[in-house]
Amino acid sequence: MSIFSDYDVYLFKEGTHTRLYKKFGAHVKEGGVYFAVWAPNAQAVYVMGDFNNWNKFSHPLKRRDESSGIWEGFVEGVWVGCKYKYHIITRDSKSLEKADPFGFFHEGPPGNASIVWDLSYNWQDHEWMRSRREKNSLESPISIYEVHLGSWKKGLGYRQLAEELPKYVKDLGFTHVEFLPVMEHPFYGSWGYQITGYFAPTSRYGTPQDFMYLIDALHKEGIGVYLDWVPSHFPTDPHGLAYFDGTALYEYEDWRKRYHPDWTSFVFDYSKGEVRSFLISSAHFWLDVYHADGLRVDAVASMLYLDYSRKDWVPNVYGGRENLEAIEFLRELNKSIYRDFEGVQTVAEESTAWPMVSRPVYLGGLGFGMKWKMGWMHDTLFYFSKDPIYRKYHHDCLTFSIFYAFSENFVLPLSHDEVVHGKGSLISKMHGDVWQKFANLRALYAYMWTHPGKKLLFMGGELAQWEEWNHEKSLDWYLLDYDLHRGIQLLIKDLNRLYRKEKALHELDFSPEGFEWVDFSDWEKSIISYLRKSKDGDMVLVVCNFTPVVREGYRIGVPKGGFWRELINTDAKEYGGSGVGNLGGVWAEPVPFHSRPYSLKLTLPPLAVLILKPCEEPASSCM
Structure with missing residues (x-):
């Protein structure tokens, strides 16, 4: 029957x-x-x-x-x-x-x-699942540590990772991990992006229950888990989905839509209800059976455009370049996920200016919870690669991102894609000698953690790894024997701590009410300053000096009097800096500046970011 x-x-x-x-x-x-x-x-x-x-x-x-x-x-x-x-x-x-x-x-x-396998498992993450809605909401701090399981520490299986990874992530202060695709894939060098097993974690690291144990362990430490998921294409391996019953079944029949030149793979036929049900069921499977807290959907732009990386392509019924079938699939995917699972998120890696990616379907959007902010990433890394002498000519690379910061619910990604294929590591992208490279990287991280949007950092970024990522070997953990590298890791810990503690830095990440420029016009000195604000009026001030010149007596207008405590100074000696600063904070003077009733007279350290908060007095309660 x-x-x-x-x-x-x-x-x-x-x-x-x-x-x-x-x-x-x-x-x-x-x-x-x-x-x-x-x-x-x-x-x-x-x-x-x-x-x-x-x-x-x-x-x-x-x-x-x-x-x-x-x-x-x-x-x-x-x-x-x-x-x-x-x-x-x-x-x-x-x-x-x-x-x-x-x-x-x-x-x-x-x-x-x-x-043949039985997926029974005795979950122990009840407390996390009860509180997930709050911890995974768009108003909560979301700081993501992106991980490739096979090369974080080479040779560890799911169970061994469960003993080390949750404690490490918690100690660094990240709120979530995101795993590069764990779904079964025949070619290890694809990092999981060429999936053949859409309902199976890779057996390279253990059994399905072993992977459940890893997620369980992360949840018990209060760490959310996002999974990278790939509905945009699939490999042509003979045992997989390609020509499954001898015909183009899962893939488009027309080769102009079927073949993806970027990955020499096949594209799902989103016009078939059976294929859409297959993919939607796969997404639900990981949220249901494996208790995942979110899915990061890979290569959304390649799904949306029929001419993506193609010279020969087939227009839609209206003559346009948009893949109408893929659009409807993504909308149905997101509607069904947010309907059936409480407290989860979907995140789009979408690299174009497609409108309303992270807006509800009922408003005409694609229905994702968040979207990677690829433009911010490109502009920011370009800026930090420049000699500070010339940064004043690229000041708009810093200021432009705010003009569209609230058009979507953005995640700021410094992901694996930026440290592979000859691009070099993050520290190697920074301009200058060794000291300047580390100072620039510290400034980059502080700028990122105080900029509107959720955060994502690929593993190794917290170590200031010199070599670009290699999936065949472990991270260079030995670097923590050196002060400058330990300083970067300590800064990441402190930035995450501050980001979680201060509502002004996360509560209104996606609302213009949460950000206010103090001064974006000092392009000559490559200095920007801004306020981050919470719903109840809490605020922090961020001042960024992106040149190696110490600025004495630099005046910044502020809306409040009293003492402004220095919460983080990226030039502090414990981070590897030179120790230039403001001795823990400054008193506001009743001197109007920047159209504000008070102002601070600051010493700006070289290639550094200051984060300050107003207090009634210089007391520890302000920390």
Whole structure:
């Protein structure tokens, strides 16, 4: 008897089924396993594996009906841990051997078989799940440590990572981790972005339960978990989704839409309801079964534009370059996620100026919770690569980002993409000699942590790693034996602590009420100053000096009198700086400046950022 109801089939074909992983795949029952697979154009489908010595024809599946394309059947004597594949006979009588698109566990290359698995797990993250809505809200501090599991510390599995990574992330003060794709992928060098197992964590580091244990451990330390997820393309490996039943099933039939030149991979056919249901079910699977707190959706721009990286392309029905099918898929994806899961977020990596990416679907948006601010990243890294002598000619690289800062809910990303393929590490991008490079990097981080938007830093950035990231080896942990590198790590800790503590630095990240320029016009000295504010009127002042010249007696207008305590000075000696500063703070003078009733007379350290907060008196309660 079929486990698919007529309503399941209806939703599957419509493109709105969100729980297909409860139907398709291999499901353990008493006495055996129930198998189900979608292969509408196949002549016949068989299951082969350890249980039948890989006999290709001994265990056929049956068509559920003539229209759904579903093949299913119960096979006795199959056990948990058994390897299997589908043997598919195509229309033209060719034989294919395919892994299960809904497989919960897969072996690695070269076998690439699926593995029958039971996903039972006793979760211990009840407190996190109860409080997740508050900790993962857009008004909360969200500071993300981006991690590639295989190279954070080479050789660690999920369980070993669970013993080290949560404590390390908590000690650094990050609120979330984001994992580069953990879904099964045959080519390690793709970093997980060439996925074949959309319902399985990679077996490189352990079992599905081992990965659950890692997420559980992070949650118990109060750390949220975002997963990188890739619905934009898939590889053409013969055991995967490509030409699954001998036809262009998951991919577009027209090669101009099917082939992605950037990644030499295939593009999902978003016009098919069954494909949309497959992808939406995959997204729900990680949020449901693995308790993920959010999904970062990769390469959204490549989905939105039919001419993305293509010379030959097919216009939509209106003659435009927009992929209308992909747009509707993304909207349905986000609607269903925010409807079915409390306290989660979706984040778009979208590199163009597509409007309203992080605005609700009912307002005409794509429905994401947040969007990576790629323009800020490019402008900022360009600015910091310049000799300070010439920075005054590029002052707009600092000021322009505020003009569109609140058009989307932005994440400021210094991600893995900026430290690979010959781009060099973050510290190597900074201008100057060794001292200036470290000073610039400290200033960059403080500018980033005080700029409106949530934060994302790729692993190794907190170490000021000299070499660009190499997925084949561990981070250069030995660098922490050196004062300058430890100083960078300490600064990251203190910035995260301050970001979490001060509502002015996170509560209104996505609202213009949370930001106010003091002075953006001092391009000659490459100095900017601004206020960050909270709903209840708390504020901090940020003053950035992006030249190596100490500025004595530099006056800044402020709205309040009293003592302004220096919360962070990136030139402090404990961070590796020269120790120039204001002896912990300054008193505001009743001297109007910058159209404000009071002003501060500051010493601005070289290549440094000051963060100050008004207090009634120079007391520790202001810290």
